[in-house]
Amino acid sequence: MVGQVQTKLGNVSYSMTFEEKDEMETMHRMAVLGNPPQYCHACQNNQYFALDSNKDKEGNTYINVVCKKCGAKAKLGKYKAGGYFWHKFEVYQRPGEQTTQAEPSQDIPAPGDDDLPF
Numbered sequence: 001m002v003g004q005v006q007t008k009l010g011n012v013s014y015s016m017t018f019e020e021k022d023e024m025e026t027m028h029r030m031a032v033l034g035n036p037p038q039y040c041h042a043c044q045n046n047q048y049f050a051l052d053s054n055k056d057k058e059g060n061t062y063i064n065v066v067c068k069k070c071g072a073k074a075k076l077g078k079y080k081a082g083g084y085f086w087h088k089f090e091v092y093q094r095p096g097e098q099t100t101q102a103e104p105s106q107d108i109p110a111p112g113d114d115d116l117p118f
């Protein structure tokens with residue numbers, strides 16, 4: 001069975017055609033790939049998304065839907081048994097770029113002996 005998927009992310013329309021031997025497998029692919037997540041729980045964005053992909057050093061390919069508002073990514077995951085699913089949006093932080101902890105508020109000096117009562 002040949003499957004065709006058309007989906008729109010942001011201003012870009014994607015159309016995919018693929019062929020699977022198994023009919024259910026084709027339906028599954030169409031359902032998952034045709035319905036990328038379009039709501040970012042991190043910033044409540046439901047309008048601005050883009051499709052993105054990258055490869056790591058091992059040659060694994062990653063497909064992500066990127067929230068253009070806050071940069072969170074929802075990764076396309078693969079089941080071991082075959083088939084796909086979308087991860088939840090995750091705010092990505094590069095190693096070494098962790099948001100630094102807010103500066104602790106200045107220590108309130110302990111009342112000294114010369115503190116006068118009000």
Ligand SMILES: [Zn+2]
Pocket residue numbers: 040041042043044045067068069070071072
């Ligand atoms: Zn977001």
